[in-house]
Amino acid sequence: MKLLKQWWSAGGGLLHLTMLLSLAGLRVDLDLYLLPPPPPTLLRDELLLLGGPTRSAYALSRFPASGGWGRAGRLHPKGREPDPTASLEGHLLREVRALGVPFIPYTRVDAWLVHSVAAGDATGAHGLLGAAASSGAGVDGGSQAAPGGGGGPRAGRSSPLAAEEEEKAPAEPTAQVPDAGGRASQENEVLREKCEGVDDRSEQEKNEERVSGQKEKLQENNGDGNKVADKSEWEVEKTTESRNERHLNGTDISFSLEDLFQLLSSQPDYSLENISEDFPPVLGSISDGMNSSTYYNVNFTQAISHDVNLHEAMLLYPDTTFRRDPVARTSQEQFLQWNFHSNPEQTLPETNITGFLPPVEHLTSQDLLYDLDANIFDEINLLSFVTEESFDPMEISQLFEEPESDSGLSLNSSHSTSITKCNSSHSVSDEGAIGYSNPNSLSHHDLEGAVGGYYPEPSKVCHMDQGNETGLHGDLTFQHILHNHTYHTQPDDPEPTSISFSWPGKSQKAYLNDTDKSLSRDEQRAKALHIPFSVDEIVRMPVDSFNSMLSRYYLTDLQVSLIRDIRRRGKNKVAAQNCRKRKLDMILNLEDDVCNLQAKKETLKREQAQCNKAINIMKQKLQDLCHDVFSRLKDDEGRPVNSSQYALECSHDGTFLIVPKELLTSGHKKEGQKGKRKR
């Protein structure tokens, strides 16, 4: 604790705290992963505390004015409100605040932490585990597990996992601080050999033992563990929520970072065993008597000493720290390099540590850290919204800042938003939707298009750990949905079935950026907030289904707001496209009409010309006829009739009259007035 204070005061920063926790195997990540967004109130408050302007005023402006931790609002279908403090975040916040740290971001705890929940260890036997699972990996947040309950503050130490590992571990000499890299390497080798010699079982065996051990411990500590395990999910939620309430009342709030570290040291999978393979043996123990694991022989104090200053690390690794090198290292390796090698000349062992941190589907804060800049603390709050490995705070900030958006709906668009299924043997099609139980409304394709999300059933939360498939097989179907947020950029991309994922031909960041570029902004937003539906679903969903979906599933206000925005924008986008299409059609139709009318006009003109021509012909014929008639006519005196003075007029009875023109003109005025009849 003292070191933590020093570390913080030295500018180590929050990120280092999270990194340390992450190194310790807890994997307290800056990204949310399974977590809902952080509480807006906290975000605002902590932003103020941080004193840094947010780059996402837009995002903040969209935050609901109220809300609790994470999925505030709907923790349970019955409407039970969540326990705002029943979470690891709450613990950490209090703990770190006690250290004078103004802010701790929303954290992510997954992997083995979740196992305790999935295995029915909701009694809080692991204390922190329960808290972590309840807040982080627990899909249903605090309703799932009892944070710090049951097992009490030292639950981590009494963890069956810790006990189990301690039994397996040989007596290890007291950790010593390495004085040089070479010595550290030697010790590391020795340590690795010991570890390998002791723990040569398969991961699956260990996981099975862990699960069984958790259950046993559950029975020991709570006595009703089986009852809890046998209870319905809703009942389990009630039980754990009641524990949360107890926790709220302060009866068992004594979790500390020490506990956290101790607990971490007892976890075999993700922490020290693997760390020890790749890092100099950081020996010794936490000075305050923390029951550090002798088996793993890792000292967080040393880790802290190696990882003193974020800014220093940034200066030392200006090029590599925040850039993913696709060829030489995985992101985890880079992170470790950044985190542990304050000496730039000290090279990182090229050991594959993917067993420590599954890369693709579990890119964690380490990944984020590459993208953080010197103003990283201004972005920490935004990191809280980051739920995907490919997001960095800038991206998230921009996501919510940029006024223009691409909801990903296009008449011709075919964004590939499918979730990569790491294990193709587990289909999601027959398990219903991700928090969307209407089988008629959600197809398999829709599921693949879901942008993120979690399943609201807390009991189904578990980490996608291959070693635990035997014990948690029934839940694995959802694990792909819950934990695998890798998105194909190419539909034909082979499914990443291996934990060791290599970024194809380009840097990880570039790859992720490209991947994200394939997603619309709304899709990215939905992904960031773990909206358990695809944008396409949200938009195309019928109104009734949409409304029932909003009311049926645990969605935070922010999620609901985003979903509605996505639907509104998507609908409007389609409407705008249709409108433009109609407008274009109208324009085209009008152009056709114009052409048709012009053609008709020309036809009429031609007809008119022909008629005029015919009329002229007729007039000429009439004139000739009249001339011929008058040439033959004689008056009474035998003189020829002047055609200029007289005109022929045909009467009704067929007779012709020779009428003087002046009479003809006046006769028009006076009908019936006729001249003299001529023959």
Next chain:
DNA sequence: CAGAGCTGTCATATC
């Protein structure tokens, strides 16, 4: 670099 075209989004009107 300017401009046209396309697209997404918002505000508002209309249904």
Next chain:
DNA sequence: AGGATATGACAGCTC
């Protein structure tokens, strides 16, 4: 009255 739809206007992006 409220939601869905239509549309004008604007801005960003691409060519």
